[in-house]
Every structure is written in C-alpha cells, then in structure tokens.
Amino acid sequence: MAIQLPIFMDYHSTTPVDPRVLEEMIPYFTQKFGNAASRSHAFGWAAEEAVDYARERVAKLVNAQSEKEIVFTSGATESNNVALKGVAEFYKDKGDHIITTVIEHKAVLDTCKRLEKEGFRVTYLPVAKDGLVDPAAVEAAITDKTILVSIMLANNEIGTVQPLEAIGKITRAKGVLLHSDAVQGVGKVDFDVQKMNVDLASITAHKMYGPKGVGALYVRRSKPRVRLVAQMDGGGHERGMRSGTLNVPSIVGFGKAAEIMRLEGKAEGVRLLALRERLRTKLQSKLEETYVNGSMEHRLPGNLNISFAFVEGEAMMMAIKDVAVSSGSACTSASLEPSYVLRALGVGDELAHSSIRFGLGRFNTEEEVDYVADLVIAKVNHLREMSPLYEMHKEGIDLKSVAWVAH
Amino acid sequence: MAYSEKVIEHAENPRNVGTLDKDDPNVGTGLVGAPACGDVMRLQIKVSDDGVIQDAKFKTFGCGSAIASSSLATEWIKGKKIEEAEAIKNVDIVNELNLPPVKIHCSVLAEDAIKSAIADYRAKQAAKRGAAE
Numbered sequence: 001m002a003i004q005l006p007i008f009m010d011y012h013s014t015t016p017v018d019p020r021v022l023e024e025m026i027p028y029f030t031q032k033f034g035n036a037a038s039r040s041h042a043f044g045w046a047a048e049e050a051v052d053y054a055r056e057r058v059a060k061l062v063n064a065q066s067e068k069e070i071v072f073t074s075g076a077t078e079s080n081n082v083a084l085k086g087v088a089e090f091y092k093d094k095g096d097h098i099i100t101t102v103i104e105h106k107a108v109l110d111t112c113k114r115l116e117k118e119g120f121r122v123t124y125l126p127v128a129k130d131g132l133v134d135p136a137a138v139e140a141a142i143t144d145k146t147i148l149v150s151i152m153l154a155n156n157e158i159g160t161v162q163p164l165e166a167i168g169k170i171t172r173a174k175g176v177l178l179h180s181d182a183v184q185g186v187g188k189v190d191f192d193v194q195k196m197n198v199d200l201a202s203i204t205a206h207k208m209y210g211p212k213g214v215g216a217l218y219v220r221r222s223k224p225r226v227r228l229v230a231q232m233d234g235g236g237h238e239r240g241m242r243s244g245t246l247n248v249p250s251i252v253g254f255g256k257a258a259e260i261m262r263l264e265g266k267a268e269g270v271r272l273l274a275l276r277e278r279l280r281t282k283l284q285s286k287l288e289e290t291y292v293n294g295s296m297e298h299r300l301p302g303n304l305n306i307s308f309a310f311v312e313g314e315a316m317m318m319a320i321k322d323v324a325v326s327s328g329s330a331c332t333s334a335s336l337e338p339s340y341v342l343r344a345l346g347v348g349d350e351l352a353h354s355s356i357r358f359g360l361g362r363f364n365t366e367e368e369v370d371y372v373a374d375l376v377i378a379k380v381n382h383l384r385e386m387s388p389l390y391e392m393h394k395e396g397i398d399l400k401s402v403a404w405v406a407h
Numbered sequence: 408m409a410y411s412e413k414v415i416e417h418a419e420n421p422r423n424v425g426t427l428d429k430d431d432p433n434v435g436t437g438l439v440g441a442p443a444c445g446d447v448m449r450l451q452i453k454v455s456d457d458g459v460i461q462d463a464k465f466k467t468f469g470c471g472s473a474i475a476s477s478s479l480a481t482e483w484i485k486g487k488k489i490e491e492a493e494a495i496k497n498v499d500i501v502n503e504l505n506l507p508p509v510k511i512h513c514s515v516l517a518e519d520a521i522k523s524a525i526a527d528y529r530a531k532q533a534a535k536r537g538a539a540e
Contacts, residue, residue, distance in 0.1 A: 312445055314470035318410070318418055329445060329470070338445065350442035386424050386474065388449035388466040389442060404441035 003371045005322040011207075011302055011361030012156050012184060013326060017253065018209035018362070024256045025211065028249035036246045037237060047248045054255025061258040062182070062201060062218050063192040071238045072251055075215035076183045079202035080107040080150075082217055082242065083179045086228030087148050087200070088115050091177075095145035099123045101133050101162075102344045104152055108181055112150075121145075130295035131160035131345050139170045148177045153201075154185030157328060157341040157357055158294030159303025161189050168197030177226060183207055183215075187261030188269055188300055193218055199226050205250065209362060210257030214250035217241075272360050273301035275369050279358060280304055282373035287380055289393070293328075293347055293355060302360035305342075307351040308376075310390035311383040316356055319379040323372050328355040350389075350399075410471055411505035417475035422482045425464040427451040432535050435528025437520045446473045446513065450480060450520035452492070454528055460484050460492055465520070472510040476500050476517035489525050 008016075017025075028050060036051045038044025052067070059067040073079045088098065100112055102124045112122045123141045127133050138149060149171050154161045164180060171178040179200040182191055186203050193201060204215035219241065220226045234243030284290055289309040305328070308316065313329030328339030329352070338352035347355070356376075360369075384390040389399060410418075427434045433454050440447040446469030453462040463481040467474050479500055484492040500506070500514035 310468060312469050312473070315418070315474060318415075318471040348443070349445075353442070353445035386421065386466055387468045388438065388447055389468045391426065391466060399442060404443070404447070405439060 003367060007323045007364075007368050007372060009358045009360060009364065009368075009372060010324045010326055011364075012159075012357065012359035014206050014212065015209045015361055016363065017211055018257060018260060020260065021210055021253045021256045025249045025253040028252050032248075034248075036248055037235065047246075050252050051246055051248060054251045054258075057255035057259045057262075058203070058216050059218075061187060061262045062203070063194050064218055065194065066221060068239070069218055069221050071217045071219055071241045072246060072254075073215045073217055073242055074213055074247075075206070076105075076181065076202045076204035077107040077215075078242075079204070079215050079217040080105070080181055081111050082228065082231050083200045083202060084108065084111045084115065084148070084150060085231055086241075087177060087179070087226070088118075088120055089229040090227045091147040092120075095143075095147040097121045097123070097143055097145040098148045098150065099125060099138060099141045099146060100150045101125045101127060101152070103127050103131065103155055103157075103341045104150065105156055105181055105183070108150055108152070127160075127344055129346050130298070131155060131158050131293070131341075132295055132298060133162055133167075135163055135166040135170055138167050139174075142170070142174050142176055146174075146176050148179060150179040150181070152184070153180050153182040153191055154189060154300050154303075155294070155341060156184050157339060158305045158345070159184070159300035160294045161185060161298045161300065163298075164191075164196045164198065171199075172197040177224070185300060187258070187265040188302070193220070199224065200228075205254035205257055208257045208261045210254045211250045214247050214254045216254070268362060269301040272364075275360050275364060275366065276302055276304050276358075278366065279360070279369045279373055280306070282370075283376060286377045291347075291351060293342055293345060293351075304358040304360070306356055306358070307347065307354040308356065308380045309351060309354055310387045310393060311354055311380055313353055313355055315383055316354075316376075316379065319383060320372075320375055323375065326357045326359075328357070329353045413504050414472055414475040414506070417478040417504070418471040421465075421474055421478040423462075423464050423478065423485070424466060426466065427453055427462065427464050432531050433528075435524040435526070435531065437523025437525075437527060439519045439523050440469070440516050442468065445469060446516060448473065448477045448516050448520040450477060450517075450524045452484065452489075452524045452528060454489060458488050458490075460487055460489060469513065469516075470510075472504070472506055473513040473516065475504055476506075476513045477520060479503060480517040480521055484521060489528070492521055493525055495521060 032046045034043030034047035036047040055067040177199045182201045199220045201218040206212040293305040313327030342352040450465045465477040467477045497514035497518040
C-alpha cells in the first residue's frame with residue numbers, strides 16, 4: 001500500500017475522531033438537538049438520555065462506582081483547574097498544602113502557581129532520571145496541613161507512567177485526597193479509580209479519538225465523598241459542580257470513544273508497543289549517539305521520546321516536514337527554554353534541544369513506521385554532516401571541555 | 408511557526424556547507440553559540456593576499472532559521488573584501504529571510520560568526536607578520 005503523506009505521529013497532542021464516534025454524534029447536531037436541561041419536552045429528554053448513557057460509558061472506563069461521579073467539562077484543562085482550585089477552596093480550613101510533581105502538565109502547574117499566590121503552599125516533587133516519582137517521597141512530603149496530592153497518570157512528553165497504586169495507598173492511609181491528570185494514560189494503560197484509590201481524575205475526549213472541547217472530572221462520591229467549590233457559576237448543571245449547557249453531541253462522542261477504549265485499548269496497546277519498538281530498534285541500530293528519554297519499562301506503549309545528539313530538534317522536524325512529530329527543543333516554544341520535563345529528568349540542555357517525540361496511535365501502520373524510520377535515519381545523518389558538534393565529536397573533542405560563549 | 412519561503416529554501420538547500428583547513432594561515436574560523444542554547448555556528452573564510460574572501464564554509468547545529476542565516480551569510484561574504492563582510496549587520500539577514508522576532512538571535516549569531524572568523528584571520532596574519540619580523 002502506498003504511503004499517504006503527511007503522516008501523523010503526534011498522537012499525544014491530539015487524535016482524529018474515530019469514524020465510529022462521529023457516526024454516533026451526527027444525529028445530535030441536527031435532529032436530537034435538545035438541551036439536556038429541558039425537563040419538559042421530548043427534545044430535552046432525548047438529549048438527557050444520551051448524556052446519561054455517555055456518562056455511564058465514561059464511568060466504566062475509569063471503573064467509577066457510579067456514573068454520578070462523572071462531571072462533564074470543556075476538557076482536561078478545565079478539569080484540572082476545577083479539581084485543584086475547587087478542592088483547595090473547599091478544604092482551606094482543613095489545610096493549605098498541596099503536593100504535585102515538577103513534570104505535570106502546565107494546566108496543573110500553573111493552577112498550583114495561582115493557588116500559591118492565594119496563600120496555599122505547594123510542594124513540587126522531583127522525578128528520578130527515569131521520569132518516575134518515588135511514592136516514599138510523596139509520603140515524606142505529606143504534613144497534617146496537606147489536603148491534596150496531584151500526580152499525573154502518564155506524562156505527555158516522555159510517556160512515563162507513575163506508580164499511582166502505591167501512591168494511592170499512601171494518600172488513603174493518610175486521609176489526603178488524590179487527584180490524577182489521567183489524560184494521556186486512560187484507556188491505554190491500567191487506570192482504575194477504585195484499585196488506585198484515586199479521588200479525582202481529569203480526562204479528555206480528544207486524546208482518545210473523541211472530539212475536542214469535551215472532557216470530564218471524576219469526583220468520588222463515597223469513602224470519601226469529595227467536595228469542591230464550583231469554579232463556573234450559573235444554572236447549576238452537573239450537580240452544581242459545573243454550570244453551563246451540556247455539549248450534547250460531543251458528550252455522546254466522548255461516551256462512544258470511552259467505550260471503544262475500554263473494549264479495545266488493551267489490544268491496541270499491544271499493537272502500538274510493537275510498532276514503537278519497531279521504530280526504536282530501527283533508529284537505534286542505525287544511528288549512534290541516540291538516547292531514549294524516560295523509563296522504557298513504565299511507559300505508554302505509543303510513546304518514543306528520543307534525542308539524536310548533535311542535531312537540533314526543530315531543524316529535524318523541518319527536515320522531516322511530511323511527518324508530524326514534536327520536539328522538546330527550545331525553538332519550538334516562544335520562551336526559547338528547552339522542555340522543563342526533560343530538564344527535570346536531568347537530560348542536559350543540549351540533548352533536550354535534540355529531542356523528538358514520536359506519538360503512535362490507532363491509525364499508524366507498520367508501513368508508516370518503516371517509512372518514518374528510514375527518513376529519520378537519512379535526515380539525522382544529513383544534519384550531522386552539517387553539524388560542527390558532530391565533526392568535533394568525530395575528532396575526539398569532548399564538547400563539555402569547550403569554552404562555549406553562551407548568547 | 409510557519410517559516411518564510413527563503414528560510415525553507417536555504418534550510419533545504421544550504422550553500423557552502425563544509426570545512427576549510429583551520430591551520431591554513433589564510434583561513435579564519437569563527438565558532439559561536441553554545442550547545443546548551445540550542446545553536447552553534449562555525450563559519451570559516453579563506454582570504455586572498457589582497458583581502459578578498461575567496462571561499463566561505465559553514466556548519467551549524469541549530470534550527471532551520473539558524474541554518475538559513477549561516478547559509479546566507481556565507482553566500483553574501485564570498486567575493487567581498489573583509490571590510491565589506493564586516494559591515495554586514497544582523498538586520499540585513501532578518502530582512503532578507505523575513506525572520507520573526509523569536510528568531511532574531513539566529514541572525515545575531517550569524518553576524519557574530521562572520522566577525523569572529525575575520526578576527527581569527529587577522530590574529531593569524533598578525534602572528535605570521537610577527538614571526539617574519
């Protein structure tokens with residue numbers, strides 16, 4: 001089969017809507033268009049029924065005890081904001097301390113920064129070289145003023161999967177709430193709010209082949225019953241936790257996407273792991289001085305974050321412009337700072353600038369992986385021929401011994 | 408970020424990539440930037456006895472705009488007297504390549520690389536004269 005360009009290998013950024021998902025959504029735009037809050041007529045009832053069904057499907061994906069524990073939002077950024085700010089505001093008389101990690105998504109980190117300005121104290125736990133947080137460090141950081149621990153399921157850049165079950169045992173024993181930004185991992189790796197003692201979890205549809213603009217916050221209703229202060233005031237939708245007319249077609253799509261993930265996610269993970277390993281072994285067997293960032297063992301099956309030394313990430317992306325990937329290079333951001341996640345792992349700035357994130361997903365094929373591997377190998381070699389650093393490396397010069405003039 | 412057509416053209420077809428003999432007294436080498444900052448440029452010039460840049464080569468570790476800036480710099484300085492090459496300003500490169508504000512440092516680095524290569528050439532020539540006297 002001929003390769004179709006461009007090739008999408010950036011499934012951590014977003015995913016296409018699965019055609020099966022779209023099919024279920026369509027009637028809710030033009031025919032069953034009612035407001036789910038309209039209690040007085042058939043249009044409203046049809047919409048409400050569809051939302052309830054979606055709520056059940058999403059609840060099942062995370063193994064919630066009740067579908068009432070699912071609050072629909074506009075996406076994971078909102079879910080993270082509500083979880084952190086809502087819990088902080090409700091429990092502020094109990095304590096003022098929150099624990100998180102340095103590699104969380106900005107939606108968590110910047111929310112924590114905001115809470116710090118409002119007087120809360122936040123501990124940002126480091127991660128080890130493999131990108132994992134130590135549960136013992138979580139335990140050691142908990143004080144009698146700690147109200148919430150927020151730790152992601154899987155990292156969006158390096159795909160590392162955190163030991164949530166071990167962390168959940170600790171937070172439950174200490175009587176502290178546990179929130180997890182589960183956006184990248186849910187459906188792809190084990191995630192079970194009951195087994196892991198997770199009290200709040202943020203998820204989003206567009207990372208699991210559903211539409212953009214819809215997400216959910218799981219909020220535990222018993223043992224313990226989690227309370228939070230709504231951050232969006234209005235008609236009191238979603239049991240008062242999130243006002244605003246429900247986005248029915250997208251919620252329907254989210255439900256279908258969640259069901260597909262629940263039924264097919266495991267098998268899909270096996271396939272993606274094989275593709276990822278095919279890509280990795282091809283690259284590493286043909287290219288010297290390449291380094292995988294983050295744990296290989298505790299990692300999303302579709303994630304490969306790899307640094308090609310002596311080649312700058314953005315130049316690399318330009319050279320493979322028919323392949324959509326992402327880079328931890330500074331040049332991809334306005335700040336000119338390389339990835340804070342790679343820095344947290346202790347990856348040197350030069351290797352952070354050389355990193356490429358491949359995110360494999362549902363619609364990638366073996367042919368695409370082979371095409372991309374060959375292209376990347378050729379372009380890395382080409383760019384290394386243009387790289388003064390590679391020439392110096394070949395001459396045996398230790399790049400760390402050079403007195404560089406930073407600008 | 409979208410690149411200008413000229414940046415893409417230079418990045419895909421870079422001019423004058425290569426290495427000159429750094430031990431040749433008529434060759435000046437400039438090495439600027441730092442790996443930790445994400446860009447390093449090495450620009451080399453070979454100067455005739457009457458002060459004309461006969462050849463220029465570069466190698467760059469950096470983004471497409473950094474590669475394009477150094478490629479353009481070598482193209483511009485070839486055939487110029489060193490005083491003329493010295494007068495090239497980073498804004499000239501910014502204007503020619505339509506670099507956005509976030510990429511202006513690439514043009515600064517290219518200007519620094521030209522100046523650094525010329526300084527190296529002059530230091531070598533001074534050393535040669537000193538040895539001859």
